[in-house]
Amino acid sequence: MIRRNTKQKEAVKAELKRLGHPTAEELYTALRDKYPEMSKATVYRNLRILEENNAIIRVIGAIDGGERFDADMRPHYHFICLKCGLTADIDDGYMKSADVGIEEKFGYKVVGHRTNFFGYCGKCKE
Numbered sequence: 001m002i003r004r005n006t007k008q009k010e011a012v013k014a015e016l017k018r019l020g021h022p023t024a025e026e027l028y029t030a031l032r033d034k035y036p037e038m039s040k041a042t043v044y045r046n047l048r049i050l051e052e053n054n055a056i057i058r059v060i061g062a063i064d065g066g067e068r069f070d071a072d073m074r075p076h077y078h079f080i081c082l083k084c085g086l087t088a089d090i091d092d093g094y095m096k097s098a099d100v101g102i103e104e105k106f107g108y109k110v111v112g113h114r115t116n117f118f119g120y121c122g123k124c125k126e
């Protein structure tokens with residue numbers, strides 16, 4: 001049972017990596033094609049476990065009601081299109097200085113910050 005759970009968790013994470021920033025629903029649809037025996041509850045449960053283990057992050061703020069998930073744990077920002085929901089990595093310019101600034105100003109130990117930029121993608125801004 002433990003073995004099976006680990007396998008499922010790994011399958012969920014691998015598929016999440018492949019898709020980039022899918023919603024739970026998109027992830028489930030993709031997994032169902034490969035693993036017909038995997039239920040929606042299993043996918044949601046594994047997403048929760050992976051998030052609790054800091055193995056994935058939940059990207060909030062997407063429109064279309066869909067939270068998205070991301071298995072890329074390097075510090076990075078996201079751009080979210082307000083019209084089509086496109087969620088893209090902004091790989092450039094993570095502001096480590098912001099973490100340090102908050103530490104110095106408030107005396108917290110900061111391990112990172114997450115920021116989403118909102119607007120319209122190339123297709124939607126027309």
Ligand SMILES: [Zn+2]
Pocket residue numbers: 081082083084085086120121122123124
């Ligand atoms: Zn768009």
Ligand SMILES: [Zn+2]
Pocket residue numbers: 021070072076077078088089
């Ligand atoms: Zn990302």
